[in-house]
Amino acid sequence: xxxxxxxIQLGRKEKPKRGSLLLLxxxxxxxxxxxxxxxxxxxxxxxxxxxxxxxxxxxxxxxNYAKLLDPVYSKTLLYSLGLGLLNTAVCLVIGxxxxxxxxxxxxxxxxxxxxxxxxxxxxxxxxxxFAWITILGSGGPIAGxxxxxxxxxxxxxxxxxxxxxxxxYSFLPTAIFPIYASMRSIDGSLKExxxxxxxxxxxVQRRVILPLTRPGLLGAAxxxxxxxxxxxxxxxxLGGGKDPLVGNLIVTLYTEFRNQPxxxxxxxxxxxxxxxxxxxxxxxxxxxxxxxxxSRTKRSSTEKGA
Amino acid sequence: xxxxxxVNGIARGVFVFLYIPIAAVIVYSFNAAxxxxxxxxxxxxxYVELFQDAALMQTLQTSAIVAVITATVATAIGxxxxxxxxxxxxxxxxxxxALIALPLIVPEIVLGVAMLxxxxxxxxxxxxxxxxxxxxxxxxxxxxxxxxxxxxMLDPSLPExxxxxxxxxxxTFxxxxxxxxxxxxxxxxxxxxxxxxxxxxxxTFLSGVGSTTLPLKIYSSLKxxxxxxxxxxxxxxILLTLVIVLLVGVSQMRxxxxxxxx
Numbered sequence: 001x002x003x004x005x006x007x008i009q010l011g012r013k014e015k016p017k018r019g020s021l022l023l024l025x026x027x028x029x030x031x032x033x034x035x036x037x038x039x040x041x042x043x044x045x046x047x048x049x050x051x052x053x054x055x056x057x058x059x060x061x062x063x064n065y066a067k068l069l070d071p072v073y074s075k076t077l078l079y080s081l082g083l084g085l086l087n088t089a090v091c092l093v094i095g096x097x098x099x100x101x102x103x104x105x106x107x108x109x110x111x112x113x114x115x116x117x118x119x120x121x122x123x124x125x126x127x128x129x130f131a132w133i134t135i136l137g138s139g140g141p142i143a144g145x146x147x148x149x150x151x152x153x154x155x156x157x158x159x160x161x162x163x164x165x166x167x168x169y170s171f172l173p174t175a176i177f178p179i180y181a182s183m184r185s186i187d188g189s190l191k192e193x194x195x196x197x198x199x200x201x202x203x204v205q206r207r208v209i210l211p212l213t214r215p216g217l218l219g220a221a222x223x224x225x226x227x228x229x230x231x232x233x234x235x236x237x238l239g240g241g242k243d244p245l246v247g248n249l250i251v252t253l254y255t256e257f258r259n260q261p262x263x264x265x266x267x268x269x270x271x272x273x274x275x276x277x278x279x280x281x282x283x284x285x286x287x288x289x290x291x292x293x294x295s296r297t298k299r300s301s302t303e304k305g306a
Numbered sequence: 307x308x309x310x311x312x313v314n315g316i317a318r319g320v321f322v323f324l325y326i327p328i329a330a331v332i333v334y335s336f337n338a339a340x341x342x343x344x345x346x347x348x349x350x351x352x353y354v355e356l357f358q359d360a361a362l363m364q365t366l367q368t369s370a371i372v373a374v375i376t377a378t379v380a381t382a383i384g385x386x387x388x389x390x391x392x393x394x395x396x397x398x399x400x401x402x403x404a405l406i407a408l409p410l411i412v413p414e415i416v417l418g419v420a421m422l423x424x425x426x427x428x429x430x431x432x433x434x435x436x437x438x439x440x441x442x443x444x445x446x447x448x449x450x451x452x453x454x455x456x457x458x459m460l461d462p463s464l465p466e467x468x469x470x471x472x473x474x475x476x477x478t479f480x481x482x483x484x485x486x487x488x489x490x491x492x493x494x495x496x497x498x499x500x501x502x503x504x505x506x507x508x509x510t511f512l513s514g515v516g517s518t519t520l521p522l523k524i525y526s527s528l529k530x531x532x533x534x535x536x537x538x539x540x541x542x543x544i545l546l547t548l549v550i551v552l553l554v555g556v557s558q559m560r561x562x563x564x565x566x567x568x
Contacts, residue, residue, distance in 0.1 A: 020389070020390040020391070020392075020393040020394045021390065021394065022390070023386040023387065023389055023390030024386070024387055024390040024391065024394070024402065026382075026383045026386055026387070027383050027384070027386065027387035027390075027406055027446070027450060028387075028402070028405060028406075030383060030442065030443065030446055031405055031406060031408055031409065031443070031446070032405075034421065034439055034440075034442065034443040035408060035409050035412070035417060035420070035443050036408070037424070038417070038420030038421050038423060038424045039412070039416070039417075039420050041420065041423045041424055041427065042416070042419055042420045042423050045423055056427070094316075094320055097313055097316050097317055097320070098317050098320045098321075100313060100317070101313060101314055101316075101317030101318075101320075102317075111556055111557070111560065113321070114556070114560055114564070115551070115556050115559075116321055116324065116325075117324065118551055118556075118559050118560075118563060119328075119547060119548065119551055120324045120325070120327075120328065121563070122500060122547045122550065122551055123328065123543070123544055123547045124504040124521070124540070124543045124544075124547065125504060125506060125521075126504070126506060126521050126524050126525060126528075127331060127540040127543050127544060128327060130331075130524075130528055130532055130536065130540065131327030131328065131330050131331045131540065132327060133528070133532045134327075134330045134331060134334050134532065134537065135326060135327060135330045137532065139339075140330070141330065169323070169324075169327065172320070172324070173324070177563045177564055180564060181564045181565065184564070201309040201310065202309070222411075226413055227413060227414075229413075230413040230414065230415040230416070230507075232415070232507075232510075233506060233525060236529065237525075237528055237529070247415050250415055250416075250419060251415075251510060254419060254422065254511065255510070255511070260423065260426070263419060264419070264423065267415070267416045267419045267420070270413050270415070270416055271412065271413065271416050274411070274412065274413060278411070
């Protein structure tokens, strides 16, 4: 920083700046050309009229969105919203408890516990999913144990219980990291002070830890809710495909029905829901920042800057 | 205090829950009973079968090629972006950060659909190229964020000293920046590699005839049922994850996953 200001004083300001702008171009171009521009094309396609082969023609219509309200599809949407909310709620509660446990361990042990969360997080998504077929299926350890007691024919594959477990297993590590991150930065003396002032365990959670962990919880919710609705592998492998999610709907519309305009409408729906939840989370973060005392406001703003 | 004990109990249960599937895959990959029904002693048979499956090996090759290209391109672009942003103090810095992180926020399936729409509109045939481009967009934010946290810690007087001593910009990069950033470069490459190698969402939309990736192959064979060979493959993929996590290093991993999220 100091040499930076020196460089500016020496009048060398222009040179490094222009060079660094050139370095940013490949990254910006990649995101714009491979991410943003294609999203606009999907948005356009969602209003297009499908030709006989489900391809894109030039027309302009709201039919594709209207068709999503058809009971066949709206059932999938409602089911996805429900399952998304359920998975988010369970991930937040368990993520909170797990983070609380990790934070309360000595610093040296925290790194190890975190590593235990990191390994499943990076493990291949498909492996994490089909592992549940092994566990819950007819040939798995649970069926084996029940067989000893004379209960034959146990299998939870396919079932909605397996889907819920599979979703939880896939998203729990994702939810733990942001919750742990904001819980870790809480000053330990706050908890002690609250206890000294007569707060019980629940009181400490409700008045101190929960409010200060809010940014992490909201971040975790954002990383769980909409992505859960977009999953398509788990309902097929663990649920037998009976109850599809929006993700399954999109895959089917694009790869089997080849109805691109309707697939685009379903994708836009997911994107719009994502934007709505982001705005909601933003508002909630703002409210918790203004509602709190000045010291708390300062804390959450420094956290956001980190 | 009793509540604390209950909480600790649940949390320990969570760690068990996280490792039950991993343990199950590994244990059953050595199971001599072919149909997964009971555990009947140890065998390496499924591992042998795995490597004799020519179709599977073909998809492994495709995935490896795509992942190596993706990781290399993502890391190269990430290095440029991280160094550029570290020296850029002008306006719009926050917007640039948001832009590069954008693909992390958009649901991956929507990104996949979006790229497919572009390729089908421009009649670009689906294959290795489209897979690489699709995987690039999901691994680039990760690679860049890893490199940015390291680039931000560099002392800006070092490259200046190099320039004053007569280094060309390229020499400054190879002699000053690269050695200092090496751990982050390795981490960015490895994490982009895994992201691409295990990707299923983008690949579902962007792979063409003859460019089936390993996860797509696993997924389609799982639809007809789980075989012991798939468990063996799963065990090998778990081993790969373990190696990569340890190579990247726990402290660096922690910085990526925890500190970048706060």
